[in-house]
Amino acid sequence: MTQSYTLGFSCPDQPGIVHSVSSFIVDIGGNITESRQFEDRENELFFMRVEFDVKASIDVEEINQKFSLIADSYSMNWRLANSDKRERVLIMVSKYEHCLNDLLFRHRSGSLLVDIPVIVSNHRDLEEMANWYGIPFVHISHEKGKAEAENQLRKVIAENKVDLIVLARYMQILSGDFCDDFAGKIINIHHSFLPSFKGAKPYHQAHQRGVKVIGATAHYVTRELDEGPIIEQEVARVDHSNTPDQLASVGRDVEAQALARAVAWHAQHRVFLSGQRTIVFR
Amino acid sequence: MTQSYTLGFSCPDQPGIVHSVSSFIVDIGGNITESRQFEDRENELFFMRVEFDVKASIDVEEINQKFSLIADSYSMNWRLANSDKRERVLIMVSKYEHCLNDLLFRHRSGSLLVDIPVIVSNHRDLEEMANWYGIPFVHISHEKGKAEAENQLRKVIAENKVDLIVLARYMQILSGDFCDDFAGKIINIHHSFLPSFKGAKPYHQAHQRGVKVIGATAHYVTRELDEGPIIEQEVARVDHSNTPDQLASVGRDVEAQALARAVAWHAQHRVFLSGQRTIVFR
């Protein structure tokens, strides 16, 4: 019986890192099954993601302890995860259902391997869909203000041991403090090809500008609206005959695809942050 | 023996336009071979492009005269062209050669059906390429200022009976007056997916922002830099490992493709202006 682990880290670049990591894996009797590296020469940083199998008898604590020595010596920002352990994803929505439906369908059909313990919304419109997919639905009203709503949200996050928050066309802006507290743990889908058409009504903006290709952008959420690190973008061709509503209709497919990929890659620990940019070991 | 004509027009929308146009074509013994219409409901405008064959014995002047009555009655902005008459295209370049090479190669191999009477540049770097393709090359220095340079350019345009000016990575900004005088007759290729990354060094901007898809935009030139009506856009996938130079390398293909299509469509009278947007009957 073997157990599979996923190790990811970034650290200042220097010779010998891969060797130290592979030595460690050999030492614990492991076998590398997938490995990716990236040397960011501009920022002199090294990123690595490696999956390996070890005998199930070896304890995760033991592995963690052993690797922490290497991690310290290279000043790594690191994370070791049992590959079979699913990320716990909280999905936030408002009234648009296409991204939620897409994520829930992929989840149910087994192509998106995460746990979805709860769906949160500031409206009740999508409660029925959540019910049908068998996912608990929590309505958090914004009537008493953003602060109170975020307090409730923090409770739901804690109670459900949430690893990742996905804004699947959630129409409220999170507070700066909330964004900071969950940095790198909130993925949003913006319905434009960022940095084009930030803010409201991007399909109307796109129509007015007369673009010939529209897009959607999945990105980590930061204090600056629509400025967070981009994880994935998808595009589709349009033409002069498309009304803003038709752009939105074409865009729904594109949004759902970009978001689903971003969530899957994050859940598999394939996404690394490097300042305002992401490294994605697809 | 038949002769083929291309008729294009826009006018305020009202019932009976297609019927009047088809009546006219039947009256002159013509046969419609291709036809496209677009009703812009937002602006209550109607656009139409129609190709038809008539007996070669009928004179273009006669056709023009007859159609002008219809055109007047519908307040059309119109143009009738002999389909075999090639647009005369002046290409402007600086030092980058990929778009020039692409246009000249398509021209020589017969896939871009235009005449290219002259290439103008503010540098001498691409003179050799122009020579090899057998196209006259005119060097217009900017040492005596933009006004003097544009005067020379206007002379070259007049002498060569130029219909269309193509800025194939031309690195000077044309004056507002020049842009106005040749409105709808200058196509530029911008090396980004507009409206993202206007202005200088778009590939560096794209790298810094960490986008996952880059693009290029062919558009008509107006006084406002990189704000003119978009004719065509093309995109390519990139990832975190691409340096700005690699983005530029990938981008060169995308630029050449978008520009070549825009020039071909314009030359076939497939592009219509509607405010800040274009109607493209591909």
Add this chain to the structure above:
Amino acid sequence: MTQSYTLGFSCPDQPGIVHSVSSFIVDIGGNITESRQFEDRENELFFMRVEFDVKASIDVEEINQKFSLIADSYSMNWRLANSDKRERVLIMVSKYEHCLNDLLFRHRSGSLLVDIPVIVSNHRDLEEMANWYGIPFVHISHEKGKAEAENQLRKVIAENKVDLIVLARYMQILSGDFCDDFAGKIINIHHSFLPSFKGAKPYHQAHQRGVKVIGATAHYVTRELDEGPIIEQEVARVDHSNTPDQLASVGRDVEAQALARAVAWHAQHRVFLSGQRTIVFR
């Protein structure tokens, strides 16, 4: 009050067709809102689709009668439909749910404007999904043979006044007679980029051949398996690391998109048959 109609026809090519059609529309006081033509020079055929508005007081029978005179004189194969009348679509499935879910979701969210009176399956797996979307589900067993099953199917078709049958990953082969009787009225999604990888297990075939791009093909069903006229194809990039299962996972998105577009275009009478090929006025 106006009523919108969609007229589509094909006929031997000759001068004056567009004029006759536009005359007819003027005569009944109509206004053309969208129009497309295609002249198939190879086969000397002319195809046209035109949408027009007329006063609601004019009867459809009257319009039909008047147009039939023109249609006869040009030997047209034609169809006039009230643009608001929705096609009645029967969806057939087996066990795979992604295409069904995609169609039902688009239907429910209003982006696919058809009626779906009934879902038919040779299995019971997707009954629950049909129920949730509120669509009647009919199980037709193949235990008593294909002939008996098709008899039942024909009854369901008749009872539900079905205009179009969509095989959304239906895993049974229809009889030649059935294909003939519903020629041009059955759309299938094949999970490969036809004509590559006909028949069974195309993703396994694609994996074995080591292709770098996979695809899906929506086509009309004919007696010859996977040989019917192609309506739409969509593709996605893959690489050496993808197992057949992963190809299938990527492919599910591509299948759903190609099928949804084909059904929408058919329902809007945008698809015309020309021998083994289709004309699609997108």
Add this chain to the structure above:
Amino acid sequence: MTQSYTLGFSCPDQPGIVHSVSSFIVDIGGNITESRQFEDRENELFFMRVEFDVKASIDVEEINQKFSLIADSYSMNWRLANSDKRERVLIMVSKYEHCLNDLLFRHRSGSLLVDIPVIVSNHRDLEEMANWYGIPFVHISHEKGKAEAENQLRKVIAENKVDLIVLARYMQILSGDFCDDFAGKIINIHHSFLPSFKGAKPYHQAHQRGVKVIGATAHYVTRELDEGPIIEQEVARVDHSNTPDQLASVGRDVEAQALARAVAWHAQHRVFLSGQRTIVFR
């Protein structure tokens, strides 16, 4: 002063390979700058490509000798190359010039880092293009038969120390023996999306079948025509209005792109053979 090397190998999969390779690189004072692995579970093979820098004072022979011990112990099929050493590419053409022009332009503009010592053709049509780009052109007539022509070709290959033969729309079929002798060293561009439309006139075949997407395939040449391992494929959308000639025109861009990428990847030792499939570490 450092020197960069690229090491590539495949071998039966077993634990410890990455560790042994990284140990070796540490031992010679090297620093890994790029690394990719792939574990082919189906065939139980392991593939790895690693680039590393070492002090320029270390001799390539020394490195080769040291690594051969590791290579032997793992039964590797391997290759170590100085990363700066350019592959020597012989391009073969007939009369179509688009792929040749594309490769030569990329070569001259520095985006395709290979040496092109010679161009060989069975026609004289493209001699002028070769001359302009300053590449020696050798005409090998097929009048005395394929065997004699291939003898001459073998001489040109030997004299020019050719590493790779690129068939850039070369219209002769190479003999089985020639294919065997240069297995994995001949890249062909086929103007269809293989395995669709093998053999002659693929654009006519595509037109007849009515496909909605066309493609091109760059592959290694084997005895079986159009059956060799695929390196890269590219596609483009087309529609019913495209004649076979127009498909060919659209296809030319697609062919040139797929071929250029395949040649670049091969030249950077990014392509590995695994039976009928390729591993491409893009």
